[in-house]
Amino acid sequence: MSKHIHWQKHLINQAQREKLMGHKSLVIWLTGLSGSGKSTIGNHVEQQLYQEGIHSFLLDGDDMRQGINKDLGFKREDRTENTRRIAEIATVLNQAGIIAIVSTISPFKEDREMAKNIISKDYYSEVYIKCSLEECERRDPKGLYQKAKSGEIKQFTGVSQPYQEPEDPDLILDTTYLSVQKSSHHLTNYIKSQIEGEIR
Numbered sequence: 001m002s003k004h005i006h007w008q009k010h011l012i013n014q015a016q017r018e019k020l021m022g023h024k025s026l027v028i029w030l031t032g033l034s035g036s037g038k039s040t041i042g043n044h045v046e047q048q049l050y051q052e053g054i055h056s057f058l059l060d061g062d063d064m065r066q067g068i069n070k071d072l073g074f075k076r077e078d079r080t081e082n083t084r085r086i087a088e089i090a091t092v093l094n095q096a097g098i099i100a101i102v103s104t105i106s107p108f109k110e111d112r113e114m115a116k117n118i119i120s121k122d123y124y125s126e127v128y129i130k131c132s133l134e135e136c137e138r139r140d141p142k143g144l145y146q147k148a149k150s151g152e153i154k155q156f157t158g159v160s161q162p163y164q165e166p167e168d169p170d171l172i173l174d175t176t177y178l179s180v181q182k183s184s185h186h187l188t189n190y191i192k193s194q195i196e197g198e199i200r
């Protein structure tokens with residue numbers, strides 16, 4: 001990065017934007033295996049918040065990979081860059097006063113730590129969408145596990161690349177046992193508890 005770049009002073013700050021929105025903003029980082037339920041839960045939660053007049057936006061890894069991240073694959077460095085860019089976009093949404101719900105596998109602890117640092121720890125909540133590999137393989141909503149096992153897809157998380165479980169997430173939703181409705185309600189309630197009270 002050039003040394004000749006400077007942060008610009010904004011006349012309107014995040015607290016003012018939050019005030020205009022009527023609630024605090026934050027980033028909810030959903031991590032978990034493919035098929036664990038990140039997109040499904042993220043979508044339900046966005047809908048529930050919308051119905052309550054709370055501004056949120058779902059940033060889904062699959063969607064990002066069709067636009068801003070279309071040049072990236074699934075090797076280690078690409079996953080890191082994928083996470084970095086999503087964290088930067090989530091930061092912009094957060095600073096705009098919107099609750100960013102990120103749903104991305106983000107399998108590496110170090111990368112999630114990087115995301116937390118980009119976003120700032122005060123605005124970052126890590127939510128582990130937990131689900132056993134066996135159950136994810138059984139669900140296989142997009143038929144990807146089958147392709148990974150036959151070798152058609154390489155470097156597939158949980159099959160031919162690792163998934164590093166979060167050590168100290170802010171919330172765990174175990175979708176092996178919890179229904180979509182229950183998991184989504186837990187998360188919506190968690191978000192509401194975090195944005196309650198005076199705007200910063």
Ligand SMILES: Nc1ncnc2c1ncn2[C@@H]1O[C@H](COP(=O)(O)OS(=O)(=O)O)[C@@H](OP(=O)(O)O)[C@H]1O
Binds near residue numbers: 035061103104155157
């Ligand atoms: N090799 C490999 N490993 C994992 N996932 C794969 C792979 N190839 C394609 N897909 C599809 O890409 C989606 C994951 O994108 P993410 O950006 O969330 O992945 S990551 O954070 O970079 O690990 C993932 O979405 P989800 O199934 O919703 O998790 C898959 O649909």
Ligand SMILES: Nc1ncnc2c1ncn2[C@@H]1O[C@H](COP(=O)(O)OP(=O)(O)O)[C@@H](O)[C@H]1O
Binds near residue numbers: 032035139176
């Ligand atoms: N408790 C649950 N939470 C979320 N999804 C569930 C649950 N139980 C079953 N499912 C199903 O599992 C699949 C999860 O797929 P998806 O949301 O795309 O996962 P991911 O985004 O993590 O890859 C969906 O078909 C969903 O209906």
